[in-house]
Amino acid sequence: MFRLSRRGGAAPEAVAAPAAALTLDGVGRVYGDGDGNGDGPVALDGVSLTVPHGRFLAVMGRSGSGKSTLLQCAAGLDRPTTGTVCIGSSALAGLGEAALTRLRRDRVGFVFQSLNLVPSLSVLENAALPLLLAGVPDDGRALAALASVGLADRAQDAPAHLSGGQRQRVAVARALVTRPEVIFADEPTAALDPETARTVLALLRRAADQEGRAVVLVTHDPLAAEWADEVLFLDRGRVAGRIGSPDAAGIRRMLRTLGERR
Numbered sequence: 713m714f715r716l717s718r719r720g721g722a723a724p725e726a727v728a729a730p731a732a733a734l735t736l737d738g739v740g741r742v743y744g745d746g747d748g749n750g751d752g753p754v755a756l757d758g759v760s761l762t763v764p765h766g767r768f769l770a771v772m773g774r775s776g777s778g779k780s781t782l783l784q785c786a787a788g789l790d791r792p793t794t795g796t797v798c799i800g801s802s803a804l805a806g807l808g809e810a811a812l813t814r815l816r817r818d819r820v821g822f823v824f825q826s827l828n829l830v831p832s833l834s835v836l837e838n839a840a841l842p843l844l845l846a847g848v849p850d851d852g853r854a855l856a857a858l859a860s861v862g863l864a865d866r867a868q869d870a871p872a873h874l875s876g877g878q879r880q881r882v883a884v885a886r887a888l889v890t891r892p893e894v895i896f897a898d899e900p901t902a903a904l905d906p907e908t909a910r911t912v913l914a915l916l917r918r919a920a921d922q923e924g925r926a927v928v929l930v931t932h933d934p935l936a937a938e939w940a941d942e943v944l945f946l947d948r949g950r951v952a953g954r955i956g957s958p959d960a961a962g963i964r965r966m967l968r969t970l971g972e973r974r
């Protein structure tokens with residue numbers, strides 16, 4: 713059903729203009745008393761990165777290295793203590809809560825490990841949910857998104873009647889439906905068998921290659937990270953390394969090096 717090819721599957725001309733979809737500049741996050749002067753853990757410490765449209769970035773690192781905090785700050789779910797985050801040309805720090813909510817709804821897609829579909833809604837209604845929340849009429853986009861993940865024929869089913877992998881594909885369709893600039897995926901394959909995981913990763917890869925989405929994947933799994941164009945490694949909240957055109961063996965070596973450094 714899907715062509716399970718990794719990098720290099722798309723013609724170079726399929727990649728959109730090189731303007732960055734996501735930019736982090738010197739982002740830091742200190743947990744603590746909540747006023748930005750907390751003395752809690754330094755979860756992020758001066759992280760800078762750029763993800764152009766059509767690029768797939770994986771973020772790795774040991775438990776507690778700051779991956780989830782990075783994703784939360786980058787996606788506008790949390791406010792950094794220092795530094796700036798831009799989605800396209802929009803600096804998140806300049807946005808109030810309502811504008812930030814709109815930006816998350818309209819310009820960002822999320823896929824999480826936990827299969828957070830709404831059980832009382834059909835598969836189609838789940839895929840259409842971001843449009844509904846945005847007050848945008850579904851002009852067939854939700855069904856098209858479901859078709860793109862191979863589930864158009866299950867549109868009227870309840871999520872409970874789908875397998876875990878099929879539900880995660882619905883979550884990917886839902887993340888794609890607003891045609892977001894950036895898709896953030898936090899361990900989206902952790903609960904899936906290897907074959908199903910590959911299907912979901914292929915969908916994310918295709919969203920980057922064929923639709924020009926920027927994809928940011930947080931994962932512990934070298935086999936998942938090797939679908940990315942680049943892997944960024946965090947260690948104690950800092951960027952500790954990067955690998956372009958990654959392969960699982962190189963990723964494992966880097967993870968060992970980071971482990972041994974402590």
Ligand SMILES: Nc1ncnc2c1ncn2[C@@H]1O[C@H](COP(=O)(O)OP(=O)(O)OP(=O)(O)O)[C@@H](O)[C@H]1O
Nearest residue numbers: 743752753754755774775776777778779780781782
């Ligand atoms: N809400 C919070 N309050 C205080 N400290 C926090 C909070 N969230 C995370 N931390 C701390 O910030 C650091 C980074 O945590 P984070 O969850 O970003 O790491 P992670 O790399 O995603 O870990 P894992 O792989 O285990 O999910 C850790 O030291 C963690 O204990």
